[in-house]
Amino acid sequence: MRISGDGTATGGPYPLGSSADPTASPTDNQHPRAAAQPAVETVGYRGPTACAAAGITYRQLDYWARTGLVEPSVRPAYGSGTQRLYSFRDVVVLKIVKRFLDTGVALQNIRAAVQHLRARGFQDLERMTLMSDGATVYECTSPDEVVSLLQGGQGIFGIAVGVVWRDVETALSQLHGERVDTGETLVGNNPGDELARRRNRAV
Numbered sequence: 001m002r003i004s005g006d007g008t009a010t011g012g013p014y015p016l017g018s019s020a021d022p023t024a025s026p027t028d029n030q031h032p033r034a035a036a037q038p039a040v041e042t043v044g045y046r047g048p049t050a051c052a053a054a055g056i057t058y059r060q061l062d063y064w065a066r067t068g069l070v071e072p073s074v075r076p077a078y079g080s081g082t083q084r085l086y087s088f089r090d091v092v093v094l095k096i097v098k099r100f101l102d103t104g105v106a107l108q109n110i111r112a113a114v115q116h117l118r119a120r121g122f123q124d125l126e127r128m129t130l131m132s133d134g135a136t137v138y139e140c141t142s143p144d145e146v147v148s149l150l151q152g153g154q155g156i157f158g159i160a161v162g163v164v165w166r167d168v169e170t171a172l173s174q175l176h177g178e179r180v181d182t183g184e185t186l187v188g189n190n191p192g193d194e195l196a197r198r199r200n201r202a203v
Contacts (some may be wrong), residue, residue, distance in 0.1 A: 043177045043186060044085030045072035053171035054094035061094070069111055070094050074180060089122050095147050096130065096159055103157045105132045113137035126165040131158040150178060 038039070050072075051061050060203040065077075065084060070093050077087035082154045086094070091112060100110045113130065116139070129140040132150055133156055140146045140158075149156055 002138060011193055030201050041074050041180055043089045044072075044087060044180050045091060045172060045175070045177055046083050047083060049172070049175045049177070050086040050091050050094060053091050053168050053173055054098055056094060056098050060098075064094070064097065069107075069114060070097060085180070088168065088172065089125065091172065092125060093117065093122070095164050095168055096161065099164070100130075100137070100157075101130070104134055104177070105137065105157075106135070109137050110137065113139075127161045128161045129158055130161060131156050133157075 047058060047061055051058050054061075070090060072084040072086045073090050074087050075083070077084045097110055097114065100113075101107070109132070117125070121150060124141070127141060129146055131138045131140055133148065133152075138149055140149065146158065173188055175188045177188070178184070179186060189198075
């Protein structure tokens with residue numbers, strides 16, 4: 001699946017979730033599983049936690065939210081005093097954006113890729129490999145598609161989203177979350193804190 005800079009997806013060896021016709025409606029282009037309702041989020045993560053897990057600055061987070069690149073899907077900021085609340089998948093996408101930026105992929109192309117993933121309902125993220133030659137972002141869901149791109153000869157950078165998924169999972173398990181229904185703070189299991197507690201008990 002090739003995701004061009006104008007946000008349209010063009011043909012590929014295994015075009016999941018899109019049509020070669022750029023005039024097709026978003027529902028026509030959705031992956032079959034994207035029609036299902038997204039799972040109701042029970043835990044959200046505030047901005048500083050999302051930044052820590054994704055490895056970005058709060059300025060980046062704020063700018064991406066205000067420009068619609070990656071918006072918090074659990075709770076947006078309604079004004080002063082309200083806190084954005086990001087879902088786990090939001091944080092995965094934040095980390096993907098950061099990795100693409102670090103390799104020099106243009107923000108316009110990253111934005112097109114995120115829009116494409118959003119149109120699919122962010123389905124099957126953990127099984128996906130996103131690749132880029134710097135000018136175009138490609139979605140690969142099979143080893144054959146990855147090999148096909150690598151055989152093209154151009155320099156390709158790839159992100160195995162499953163690896164990012166596990167990295168974010170590990171990071172968030174050590175940070176604080178928030179129950180969406182009650183607002184209760186969920187304290188993460190930080191190994192550093194546990195080590196400090198053991199040292200204190202030994203004294």
